[in-house]
Amino acid sequence: MEKIVSSTESPNRCPMVDFVNLIAGKWAIPILYRLIIEDRPVRFGVLQRAASPITQKELTRHLRLFEQQSLVARTVYPEMPPRVEYEITELGKTLKPTLDSLAGWMTTHGSSIRDATTPAN
Template sequence: MQREINGRPVIETARGPVLTPCAPGSVLGRLGDKWTILVVSMLALSPDTPMRFGAIRRGIPDISQRMLTLTLRSLERDGLVARHYYPEVPPRVEYELTSRGRSMLDPLAAFTGWIRDTWQDIEASRKEFDDVERSGTSAN
């Protein structure tokens, strides 16, 4: 019987268990990226109405124009976001989640909910760890 952890197959070897990739690293890196999570979350606020670039950018204050452009292009390439271009003067471009992008919302809600519920504990653990490291380093 093959073991799995979080949907990832585990191979038992003489040296111990080895995780096998469930997806290419590039996909995991894209979907776990903070800008991806924020852009998908922003687009999820109006699931039936596409959003313009400026509205997305205003909703994510720390994102640069370049990073938003790169993130939207990557999400479009991955099939998570649809881009609609209207050749008007000035041109209008709108973005919306595809069905694949919408399918990410429930897992994303669980993940971000966990973060919301535990981030303060994580910060406290980091501080405690750093304090011990500093005191250990200064004692030498």
């Protein structure tokens, strides 16, 4: 019987495809980067304001996914009203150099991209 090799096991698979799948979505990088910069527990409302105009549903979806991937830790405090905090994990912190590099590249080259895509009058 032939073994089925998953896409992540393929020796020829581009690691960038897996990375893009990890951070897919408009809000993934801003959420992760905010948690990395804060480097402390952050309440949901603070994250939502930082990533404005993200919806509550979209932020919740991303945070749950990051929690499943062990990039973010969620702590629920049994208070009234309930308090929930999110914090970047040690694994999530390893993304910092990569995201810093992307932010630096955008700071350096962002205006060139915007200029190139702005229609001439």
